[in-house]
Amino acid sequence: MKKPKVAFFDFACCEGCQLQVANLGEQLLDVLGAIDVVEFREVMSEKWDKDYDVAIIEGSITDEHAVERIKKIRQRSKVLIAYGSCATIGGVNGMKNGFDLEDAGKYVYGKDYKFFPTIKTHAVHQVVPVDYFVNGCPIYQPELVAVLKAALQGIPYYVPDYAVCVECKLNENVCMYQRGVACMGPVTKAGCNSWCINNGNICYGCRGILSNPNESGAKDVIAKYSIPMDMVMNKMNMYNKCRELGENE
Amino acid sequence: MKDVQYLVLRKDNLSSFIAHLSKDQKVMAPVSKGYGNYAFEEVTSAEQVALKYIPTILPPKKFFMPQRETLIEYNLQSGLEVNAVLEHEKMTLFGVHTCDLAGIQCLNMVFSERPKDYNYLLRKRGISIIGLECNEYCDEYASCNIVNSNMPNGGYDLFFTDLGDCFVVHVNTQVGDEMVERTKMFEKPSRTHFDAFMALREAKSKIFKNEIPIEPRDIPELFDRSFDSEVWKELEQKCLSCGNCTNVCPTCYCFDLLDEMNLDLNSGRKFRKWDSCQLEPFAKVAGGENFRKSRAARQRHRYYRKFEYPVAKYSRFFCTGCGRCSRACMADIKLKDTLNALIKERMNKLWIKWL
Known part of the structure; x- marks a missing residue:
């Protein structure tokens, strides 16, 4: 079997997920044994001018240039x-959508803001069709490998559509709510093996909100632990502001 | 070995007892995790063990059927090469409460059914169990009396009862007897030990009362008549479907079977991991149909799997009264409250009939 041509691209992001790939360690050798990396700005300078078997996209779409570029990549x-x-949910870049775009431009670029036209932050699937999602900030390395294998086999990968609590409980962590800390685990999609909570941090909701959260139940829990509603919304919007844009703008 | 054998272990010998056991195998015991939480973890001395503890976050089932367990490894390189994987290790569980002993007994019944689950049974064979009696309720969530699991009913090799400065130890099996022989720290009990032991059991019968106003034998009938109860609809509003209740349950054993290929796409493994009927994808099948789409239906199913279906199949409740599901529920769905609400609704219906 010929090795598939794989390219990595980045849009508005911190390039931290690329670092996660470069930091796969020993497993990187197995990954490189299975694929032929033809473009990857973080680790190589070569470019590829033919079609890609697999394009792996990091970052969100935040201006018209990016829209054009991602459409071209999708075509190839x-x-x-x-x-x-x-890329998967808009992430922290989505916080821009909570402001007037002109105000945001002025705040960042001062009086020259008109030279830097911007649009509302979009997740990649809100602009072009996406075949696979690897959630997380940064990505959870074992999940990237699992998705890559699914893509190579041509089978679907199902992002767990249940709460982080499931994996957190299996890891036998003390619940953050019992420690008196508000955690986004109960409404956030699992798949990260409760990585943050295992290491003493809370869940920030970086993998996106469950497709069918129980809103009335969540409100009861928020009230039970006397958590201010605006704090919950801020926590929610830190990563998940783009969900307001819907599936395909 | 005699049929019934009681011995005494002085408390200041506990540390050397555990140290002795941990020399040739892992000893797992409840340890404090802070914030009033406990977990079964490996210990090497008695100082690490929480002798007074409320049920651990996960029950000891994690040693019998780990959260993730490889069952088969395969290679497609030259035809189909399949190898069964049977992982197991020798270990001793120390300090298992009677509710968890009951939970292990339930799982033993399930996994011994044909076709037998050899992965489970092989692990079970390597695990020795030392029980520990609860002299009083652990907290308000427990309901062990109504399901008759606050007293020892077998399922252990040794059983410890704390009498202050010593433990009275019931030797129940050959394995238990060997532990006694090997460690050589146990003494014959005196009359005073027996008197104190009997007094404790007497006191316990006054402390432990039915936590829910119903006779245990009437519970299956209550469920028979509660399938369309309003109580389930209330749970629909509350439940977050986080699966905490089933993951921490000592008798929930549902698992998912998954395949995982290696990057060579030639070799791989089949493994199982804990699944939960509370999760939305659990009863979803090809074509997108979901047999238990509503949270109400999923919660109801959980209760029926504790108080109705297993009574018909195994003649026992699959609730051990440990209270873990109530403790772990962020949405405050409490087992005792649910049963009380069902009873109340039933009584109201009966009154309406009579009036």
């Missing part, structure tokens, strides 16, 4: 994988 790619919160 058989399979497109969005990875990292910025």
Whole structure:
């Protein structure tokens, strides 16, 4: 079997997910044994001018240039994988959508803001069709490998559509709510093996909100632990502001 | 070995007892995790063990059927090469409460059914169990009396009862007897030991009362008549479907079977991991149909799997009264409250009939 041509691209992001790939360690050798990396700005300078078997996209779409670029990449790619919160759910870049775009431009670029036209932050699937999602900020390395294997086999990968609590309980962590800390685990999609909570941090909701959260139940819990509603919304919007844009703008 | 054998272990010998056991195998015991939480973890001395503890976050089932367990490894390189994987290790569980002993007994019944689950049974064979009696309720969530699991009913090799400065130890099996022989720290009990032991059991019968106003034998009938109860609809509003209640349950054993290929796409493994009927994808099948789409239906199913279906199949409740599901529920769905609400609704219906 010929090795598939794989390219990595980045849009508005911190490039941290690329670092996660470069930091796969020993497993990187297995990954490189299975694929032929033809473009990857973080680790190589070569470019590829033919079609891609797999394009792996980091970052969110935040201006018209990016819209054009991602559309062209999509046209050239058989399979497109969005990875990292910025690409899969908009991520922290989505916080811009809570402001007037002109105000945001002025705040960042001062009086010259008109030279830097911007649009609302979009997740990749809100602009072009996406075949696979690797959620997380940064991505959880074992999940990237699992998705890559699914893509190579041509089978679907199902992002767990249940709460982080499931994996957290299996890891036998003390619940953050019992420690008196508000955690986004109960409404956030699992798949990260409760990585943050295992290491003493809370869940920030970086993998996106469950497709069918129980809103009335969540409100009861928020009230039970006397958590201010605006704090919950801020926590929610830190990564998940782009969900307001819907599936395909 | 005699049929019934009681011995005494002085408390200041506990540390050397555990140290002795941990020399040739892992000893797992409840340890404090802070914030009033406990977990079964490996210990090497008695100082690490929480002798007074409320049920651990996960029950000891995690040693019998780990959260993730490889069952088969395969290679497609030259035809189909399949190898069964049977992982197991020798270990001793120390300090298992009677509710968890009951939970292990339930799982033993399930996994011994044909076709037998050899992965489970092989692990079970390597695990020795030392029980520990609860002299009083652990907290308000427990309901062990109504399901008759606050007293020892077998399922252990040794059983410890704390009498202050010593433990009275019931030797129940050959394995238990060997532990006694090997460690050589146990003494014959005196009359005073027996008197104190009997007094404790007497006191316990006054402390432990039915936690829910119903006779245990009437519970299956209550469930028979409660399938369309309003109580389930209330749970629909509350439940977050986080699966905490089933993951921490000592008798929930549902698992999912998954395949995982290696990057060579030639070799791989089949493994199982804990699944939960509370999760939305659990009863979803090809074509997108979901047999238990509503949270109400899923919660109801959980209760029926504790108080109705297993009574018909195994003649026992699959609730051990440990209270873990109530403790772990962020949405405050409490087992005792649910049963009380069902009873109340039933009584109201009966009154309406009579009036």
